Amino acid sequence: MGAEAVPFLVGRMEDAPLKILMEVFEWFSETPSRIFQQRKEMWQGRAAFLLGEMGSHASEAELVLGTVQKSPNWYLQGAAKVALMKINQESPDTLIAKLSDTSDSTSWYRTTR
Numbered sequence: 001m002g003a004e005a006v007p008f009l010v011g012r013m014e015d016a017p018l019k020i021l022m023e024v025f026e027w028f029s030e031t032p033s034r035i036f037q038q039r040k041e042m043w044q045g046r047a048a049f050l051l052g053e054m055g056s057h058a059s060e061a062e063l064v065l066g067t068v069q070k071s072p073n074w075y076l077q078g079a080a081k082v083a084l085m086k087i088n089q090e091s092p093d094t095l096i097a098k099l100s101d102t103s104d105s106t107s108w109y110r111t112t113r
Contacts, residue, residue: 003057005050012047013064044068045079052083059087 048065051058062084069080085092098111 003054006054006058006060009047009051009058010061010064012043013051013061013068041071041073041076044071044076048076048079048083052079052086055086056089058083062087 048068051061051065065080065084065087068076069084071077071080084090085095095111099108102108
């Protein structure tokens with residue numbers, strides 16, 4: 001798997017449910033739409049991990065990873081952040097140092113986002 005897989009994985013990050021499909025789901029219940037959302041988030045997390053593993057070959061995914069990093073889902077935030085660090089070949093040492101200071105929980109939480 002190499003740079004040729006990046007467009008496919010970016011597509012997995014951007015996939016959104018069809019509006020008509022979501023309306024049909026919501027007509028019956030909120031449960032199917034929540035299940036669909038969880039499945040989407042699972043695939044986004046996996047795609048972010050794989051993009052990060054590709055390193056600088058996945059540089060075209062930076063924009064979509066930046067968007068996913070703002071997700072309310074903490075797992076996706078972390079996956080996107082780590083993927084971006086790997087793509088940009090950033091050392092995790094700065095992040096680790098910031099996270100090692102737990103004296104201010106508000107500051108620590110902001111660092112994780």
